[in-house]
Amino acid sequence: MQADVAQKKRSFWLKHLYRWHWISSAICLVGMLLFAATGLTLNNAGHIESEPVVSKKSGQLPELLLPRLQQKQAENAPLPKVIADWLAGAMAIEAGGRTAEWSDDEVYVSLPRPGGDAWVVIDRESGVLNYELTERGWVSYFNDLHKGRNTGLAWSWFLDVFSITALVFSITGLCLLYMHGSGRPATWPLVAMGMVLPLLIAILFIH
Known part of the structure; x- marks a missing residue:
């Protein structure tokens, strides 16, 4: 009965x-391949x-918009x-909601992105603008993407979900190893090596 x-x-x-284990592996498969690569x-x-x-691009802000540019703004206020x-519509420059640096003469908006960088600067008096994109x-x-650098809120959420899913995958895998390990003598030496090897490298070779 007990048996x-x-x-x-x-x-x-x-x-x-x-x-x-298989659900978590299916969810995080593409993410794990991406992060491994x-x-x-x-x-x-x-x-x-x-x-x-x-x-690079250069342009001219319409005269009707100049008064909005010339109004007094907080130092780090976004563009109106x-x-x-x-x-966005005329120059294909997405600067909405970004922190801008306002000085007496110009407004500067930094537009970092994954795999590159960009900025736009607008003269507050004349409305002349210059834009530069580096890819x-x-x-x-x-x-x-791996580092989550300049990727926005949605990608940050994805990284959190991916991390949780990868933890589920790893923990359930460890539990399955425990349940099947008695019939596979090499299981725990391999697990121990996977734990000890990074520790030894960090102690001996990273200063």
């Missing part, structure tokens, strides 16, 4: 562990050559919405 109870309990946990590119960034591509909308290529883009 039957133990077997049912084991079957119950195996069923649920397998279920959560970008881990290699980040670790070998010095060996991957890329030439930044710089493009009407000006940000004009930049560092796809490798830099995916490296910045």
